[in-house]
Amino acid sequence: MHSLPRARRLRPALTRLPRALRTRPRRAAIVLVITSVLLAAAAVVVGYVRTPLPTRPQDGVTDEGSAVYYADGRTPLFRLGANRENVRHGQIPDRLRWAVLSAEDRGFYGGHGVSPSGTFRALWNNASGGDTQGGSTITQQLARNYFKGLSRDRTMGRKVKEIFVAMKLDRSRAKDEILDLYLNTIYFGRQTSGVQAAARAYFDKDVWQLDVAECALLGAMIQRPAYFRTRGDGPAARALRARWRYVLDGMVSMGRLGRAEADRQRFPRTQDEWTGVGLSGQDLLVRHRVEEELASVGIPMDSVVNGGLKIYTGLDQRWMRHAEQAMREAREPRWPGTVHAGLVAVDSRTGEVKALYGGDPKRSQIDSVFAPVAQAGSTFKPYVLAAALRKGLSVRTRVSGRSPQKFAPNGDITPMTAPGYKVDNDEEIGSLGAMDLVRATALSVNTGYVKAALKTGIADVQETARLFGVPASALAPFRGQAGIALGTPDVAAVTQAAGYAAFANGGTAVVPHLVTRVVDAHGRRVPLPWDRPGRRVLNAEQAAQAAYALRATVRSGTGEHAALPDREAAGKTGTTDHNRAAWFVGFVPQVSTAVVIGNARPAPLRDLPGFAGTVSGKNLPATIWRSFMDKAVRDLPARPFPEPAFSGVAANWVDADPAQPTPSRRKPGEPAPAGRDGGSPTLAPTPAVPPEVARRRIAKQKARESAVTPTPNS
Numbered sequence: 001m002h003s004l005p006r007a008r009r010l011r012p013a014l015t016r017l018p019r020a021l022r023t024r025p026r027r028a029a030i031v032l033v034i035t036s037v038l039l040a041a042a043a044v045v046v047g048y049v050r051t052p053l054p055t056r057p058q059d060g061v062t063d064e065g066s067a068v069y070y071a072d073g074r075t076p077l078f079r080l081g082a083n084r085e086n087v088r089h090g091q092i093p094d095r096l097r098w099a100v101l102s103a104e105d106r107g108f109y110g111g112h113g114v115s116p117s118g119t120f121r122a123l124w125n126n127a128s129g130g131d132t133q134g135g136s137t138i139t140q141q142l143a144r145n146y147f148k149g150l151s152r153d154r155t156m157g158r159k160v161k162e163i164f165v166a167m168k169l170d171r172s173r174a175k176d177e178i179l180d181l182y183l184n185t186i187y188f189g190r191q192t193s194g195v196q197a198a199a200r201a202y203f204d205k206d207v208w209q210l211d212v213a214e215c216a217l218l219g220a221m222i223q224r225p226a227y228f229r230t231r232g233d234g235p236a237a238r239a240l241r242a243r244w245r246y247v248l249d250g251m252v253s254m255g256r257l258g259r260a261e262a263d264r265q266r267f268p269r270t271q272d273e274w275t276g277v278g279l280s281g282q283d284l285l286v287r288h289r290v291e292e293e294l295a296s297v298g299i300p301m302d303s304v305v306n307g308g309l310k311i312y313t314g315l316d317q318r319w320m321r322h323a324e325q326a327m328r329e330a331r332e333p334r335w336p337g338t339v340h341a342g343l344v345a346v347d348s349r350t351g352e353v354k355a356l357y358g359g360d361p362k363r364s365q366i367d368s369v370f371a372p373v374a375q376a377g378s379t380f381k382p383y384v385l386a387a388a389l390r391k392g393l394s395v396r397t398r399v400s401g402r403s404p405q406k407f408a409p410n411g412d413i414t415p416m417t418a419p420g421y422k423v424d425n426d427e428e429i430g431s432l433g434a435m436d437l438v439r440a441t442a443l444s445v446n447t448g449y450v451k452a453a454l455k456t457g458i459a460d461v462q463e464t465a466r467l468f469g470v471p472a473s474a475l476a477p478f479r480g481q482a483g484i485a486l487g488t489p490d491v492a493a494v495t496q497a498a499g500y501a502a503f504a505n506g507g508t509a510v511v512p513h514l515v516t517r518v519v520d521a522h523g524r525r526v527p528l529p530w531d532r533p534g535r536r537v538l539n540a541e542q543a544a545q546a547a548y549a550l551r552a553t554v555r556s557g558t559g560e561h562a563a564l565p566d567r568e569a570a571g572k573t574g575t576t577d578h579n580r581a582a583w584f585v586g587f588v589p590q591v592s593t594a595v596v597i598g599n600a601r602p603a604p605l606r607d608l609p610g611f612a613g614t615v616s617g618k619n620l621p622a623t624i625w626r627s628f629m630d631k632a633v634r635d636l637p638a639r640p641f642p643e644p645a646f647s648g649v650a651a652n653w654v655d656a657d658p659a660q661p662t663p664s665r666r667k668p669g670e671p672a673p674a675g676r677d678g679g680s681p682t683l684a685p686t687p688a689v690p691p692e693v694a695r696r697r698i699a700k701q702k703a704r705e706s707a708v709t710p711t712p713n714s
Helices: 003-050 094-104 116-128 138-145 156-172 175-183 195-203 212-221 235-253 259-264 282-296 301-306 317-329 377-390 437-443 446-456 458-468 472-478 482-486 493-505 540-556 620-635 691-707
Strands: 066-069 076-080 187-189 310-313 339-347 353-357 398-400 405-407 421-423 434-436 515-519 570-575 581-588 591-599 606-608 611-614
Touching (some): 076 282, 076 301, 094 138, 094 175, 094 235, 138 156, 138 175, 187 212, 195 212, 235 259, 282 301, 282 310, 282 353, 282 515, 317 339, 317 353, 317 620, 353 620, 377 437, 377 482, 377 493, 377 540, 377 570, 377 581, 398 437, 405 446, 421 482, 434 437, 437 446, 437 540, 446 458, 446 482, 458 472, 458 482, 458 493, 472 482, 493 591, 540 570, 540 581, 570 620, 581 620, 591 620
Antiparallel strands (some): 310 515, 339 353, 339 591, 398 434, 570 581, 581 591, 606 611
C-alpha cells in the first residue's frame, strides 16, 4: 500500500524526463558544432600561421636555357636547356594579360588569391579523384608551380597548404608582380614555358608583337596545353577553338574588348611546330658544333642550359636552303650510307660559317663538315704554292710536267731504276712539258707539284699548311714525306673552306666558327678567341698570285664545271687515289666553299644515284659547288680579284730527263731541245703508253696549246 503514494510522487518526475532528455542533446549538438567550428577555425589559423611564405623557386623553374639564333639575330635555330625567356612587365602587352585572366582568373584583381567556390570545387575534385587543377586561381597556380615547398601529391593536405600559400602571396606581393611571375613561368605546350617562348614557338614573334587573336590563343592554351591542337579539325582542334572563343567572350564581359572587335577576330594561324633548324636534320649537327665551340671557350654546358645566354651564329637561313637544294639536286639522299658528303661555306673575311650541309641524316649520321672524312687530295696543292710564295718565289716559277718522274729527297730527278719517290700524273693529263706554277695548278700536275714541294722544303710546306688552319695532328704522320704535296692528310671540309678563305681575303688566316657572339643574361658580351684579327700568312701580292693560279683552274683547267655565270671564281679540284674521295674547294672574294664526297669503303666512287660514271673532283663536286654558289652569291656584289704584279723570283726547276742522252753543246742562241730547260713543252708520252693512247694524248695536248683550254683533271 506504501507503493501508491510513492508512485504518485514519481509520476511528475517521469513526465518531465523526456523533455529534459530532448533538450540536452540539442544543446550538446549545438555545443559540439560550435566547438568543431572553433577547433576548425583554430586549426585553420594555426595552419595558416605555421605555413611559411615561400621565397625560393622550385629547381629549374627559373631556368631560361639559352637561345641560338641565325645570323639575322632574331630567328631562332634552337634552344639549349629550358625553352623559356624572361620578359619584363613593360614588354607584356595588356591585351595578353587580359586574355590570360579571361581564361584563368577573371576575378584576379578583385580577389584575395583564393576563390571560395573554386576552392570547394577543387577540394571536391580531390576527394572524388577528379581534376586537381579545377578552381585554382592564378595565385594558387603560381604557388603550386613556381615556389618550393609544395608537393605534387593529390591530397587534401597539399591542397589546403596551397590555399594558405596563395593567401600569403596575395598579401605579400603586388598583383602585377604575381601576374608577371605567372606569365613568365606557365607552360604553353610545344615545350615552351613563359609567354615569350610561346610567342616564338607559335607565331615566330616577340610577345609584344602579338595581336588580340594571338593573345587569346595563348590564353586558351593554358588549360590543356598537351591536348589542344592549333591545326586540323579533330576533337582537340575543335576544343581549342571553343576555348579561344570563350577567352574572347570573357574579355568582352570584363570590359577589355569591344563586342564588335571580338566578332572580327579570326582564329590565328600558327607556324609549324618548331623543332630546330628543320633543314634535313642539320639541327643536330649544328647543335653539336655549337656545344663544342662553347666548351672550347670555357663556357660549360650547365651555364648554357641554365644561364639564359643569347648565342648568335653566322648561319644564313636562305643559304642553308641553297646548300640543301644543291645536294638534293645531286640526289645525295639516295646515295649509299657509306658515301659521306658535305658542303660548307665560310665568310672569307671573318671565318663565320654561313651555310652547311652534312648529309641527309636518314642516310648517314656521320659529320661530313667538321670531321675529316677524306684525304685532301689535290686540294692540298695550294698550300705548296703558298709555301713557295712565302719563300719569295713567283707563280712564274717553272716545273716539268713530264710523267712519270722519280725524285730524290732534295728534289733532283733520278733515273727510274734508281731509288726515289715515283710520281705519276693523272692518266687524263699524261706527260707534259715545262710550264709555270699557274698552269701546273690549273691542270693539277702531280709531278710539277712534288718538285715544287721538295724544292721549297717539305717542312716549310707543312708549316704553311698549319698556318692556314690544317691541324698539326693531321700533318704529323707525314712529316718529311713528299707525298704530302698530293694531299695525303685527312682534313675536314670546314678546314679547307677556311684555309682557302686566306687566298680570297688577301692573305689572313681565319678560324672557322659557327658562334659569332654570346651575350649573357645581364646583357654582357662574352669574349671569343676568334674575335681577334687572324694571322697574316701571305702578303697581298702573294695572295693575289695564288688566287690568280686558282682562277686559272676554273677558267681553263680542271675546275671548268664550277665556273659562275656572272663573276670570276677561283678554286681547286681534288681526287684521291682510286677515286675514293673527290673535292672542289673554291671562292669568290667574299666567301669560300668546300664540297667533299668520300667513300668509307675501299672502293671508287662510281655510279651514284643521279650520276653515272666515276666521280672525280672535276665533275660532281664542282657541279654541286656551282649550284650552291650560283644562288648564294646573288646576295653579294660582284667584286674583282686583285691582279698580281708577279713579283718574286721566277725559278726554273725544270731538270733534264736523266733517261735521255746528254745534249751536245749548243751554240749561243740555239734553242734547247723540246722538253728541256726553257724549251717548248714536250708532247711525247712515256714509252710505256700504247700507241693509240699516245696519239689521243698528243692530239689533246695540241688542242690545249692552241686553244688554251686544257682537258680537266683532278
